Each structure stands twice: as structure tokens, then as C-alpha cells.
């Protein structure tokens with residue numbers, strides 16, 4: 375349920391209402407939008423009468439029920455306003471969301487060694503990327519495949535962060551590693567395979583770094599938004615949703631089916647920022663540029679693109695990684711479309 379306040383509602387009034395809702399056990403959350411303040415109420419609201427709540431103050435404009443099963447993630451919860459996730463990086467703050475410029479995340483699948491991660495960071499930064507991605511902990515299908523260097527790779531990411539000024543996005547797979555990863559990452563990635571790892575979602579929800587939540591490979595949009603709801607319900611309002619391709623009947627020519635319809639669908643359902651990962655989405659470097667462009671045309675807020683200094687030698691996901699030269703060529707193309715969409719600085 376949301377309580378929409380009239381423009382200019384005094385702070386004292388907001389505080390008094392908040393206390394009143396608190397005393398009724400309604401978990402009030404003050405949401406400050408661009409044009410209005412909304413108080414979100416989550417919990418036992420089924421028996422409440424919106425008309426009766428409205429009587430509480432002349433400053434209440436409307437009381438509306440959020441009908442969707444996801445509440446805080448719902449667009450209705452912010453009365454239609456998009457949210458922005460702002461990340462502080464060494465190079466300045468980066469804002470991700472519907473009304474912001476397009477944000478590009480680039481980097482290797484895995485952090486392999488210091489030289490390659492620093493070289494990649496500098497190359498993608500020079501090409502215009504905003505974040506460096508790279509896995510220290512890798513969720514691999516085979517236990518015999520490279521599992522990532524773990525904790526030592528976190529230090530390499532910290533070095534790359536310092537050398538490039540880029541923010542770092544890296545995956546956390548285990549609740550036991552959340553603090554360690556959060557100590558160096560600017561954004562914590564929860565991977566597709568962990569989208570419904572509820573213990574992990576609660577844990578990343580209880581710390582203060584933003585969370586990049588990748589869509590499970592067979593997750594419905596509603597399951598994905600309910601997973602985001604876990605993070606939001608645990609107290610972390612900064613969630614970015616990343617579509618990375620879903621499992622369909624045909625895997626012969628593309629690794630996954632990149633669901634670009636998720637962009638307008640999410641836009642109508644949620645206020646959360648949207649990212650598209652055409653690298654895992656297609657599994658093939660040659661298909662990445664077309665799908666990155668399509669994602670911009672469909673209105674994505676951010677892109678995640680795998681870039682490796684020597685894709686043929688990569689320890690993971692080489693076939694879908696762009697070389698730095700290919701990334702250099704792609705960025706100006708993204709800029710042309712980004713400008714046409716009014717999503718480029």
C-alpha cells in the first residue's frame with residue numbers, strides 16, 4: 375500500500391504520519407520522488423481500508439494498494455517514478471536509471487592475473503566504460519573448470535580500480551564471502567545461478583553496496599522481481615536488474631536467448647534500473663554488437679559487455695568476449711544510437 379502526499383507536505387506531518395503507521399506495525403518507508411513524497415507500507419495491510427487511512431491527514435492525496443506480489447520492486451510502490459542507483463566510484467559518481475545516460479560495464483569474465491586485469495581496465499576506461507567487471511569467484515558448470523582465483527583476485531580488482539578510476543562490479547556466490555567482496559566491490563553481482571539463493575539475497579540486502587541481480591536462466595520475470603524484493607525487503611534499495619539470456623529450446627547457434635522484451639516489460643512493472651548483458655545472452659562475440667545496439671534501442675539503462683585482452687586465451691567465456699580493439703570500435707556505435715535516444719552525455 376502507498377500513501378501519496380500532497381506537494382509541500384511539511385516534514386513534521388510526514389514524521390507524525392510515519393510514527394502513526396509504525397505504531398500500527400506497518401513498516402512505513404519514506405520514498406522521496408522527484409515531484410512527490412510517498413510513504414510505502416508493507417506488511418499486514420490486507421484488512422486496511424484506504425479511505426479510512428486517508429482520513430488520517432489532510433495532506434494525504436491518495437492511498438493506493440500495490441496489487442502485484444512484488445511490492446517494493448513494483449513501479450506502483452513509487453507511484454510510477456523510476457528510481458536511480460547512484461554508485462560512488464574513484465572517478466566520480468555514476469547514476470544508473472531510466473532518466474540517466476547509458477552506463478557501460480566492461481571487462482573479462484574472470485580476473486586471471488594482475489597484468490590482464492589492469493590492461494583491460496585501462497583499455498575499457500579509455501574507450502568510455504564506466505565500470506570494470508571481472509569475476510574472482512566463478513560459478514562454473516564443471517567442477518574441473520577454472521573456478522576463479524577467489525580472494526587474491528579481489529586484491530587485483532582493487533589494484534585495477536586504483537589504476538583506472540573505474541568502479542568495480544564482481545560476483546559474490548557465497549554468504550560467507552559477502553563482507554570480503556563488499557570491501558572492494560562498488561556493486562555486488564548476484565549471478566544467474568544464485569538468483570533464488572535466498573540466504574545470499576538477504577545477506578546482500580543487509581549491506582550497503584548496490585546489488586546487480588542477474589536473471590536466473592529459467593526465471594520468469596515475476597520470479598526475478600520477487601528475488602529483487604528479497605534484497606529490497608532486507609533494507610537495500612539499490613538493486614539493478616540484469617537480463618543475461620534465458621534458456622529456450624535452441625542452443626545450437628546462440629548460448630542463450632536474450633530476452634529484450636524484458637526491457638519494456640520491466641519498465642512497466644518496476645522502477646528499478648535495467649541492464650542488458652549481450653555477452654552471456656548470445657555466447658558469441660560476433661553477435662554482441664547487434665544485441666547491444668538493440669538493447670539501447672529498446673531502452674536499456676546499462677550494458678554489460680565481456681572484454682578480454684586475448685579472447686582466444688581466456689580461462690572462461692573467451693568465445694563471447696570482445697577484444698579491446700573490438701570494444702573500441704563498438705563504443706562509438708553505441709554513442710551514435712545513445713545520442714539518438716537522448717541517453718548519452
Ligand code: PEP
Nearest residue numbers: 483565566567588618654
Ligand atoms: C558472469 O557475469 O560472469 C556470469 C557468470 O554471468 P551469469 O550469472 O549471467 O551466467
Ligand code: MN
Nearest residue numbers: 483680690691
Ligand atoms: Mn562470463
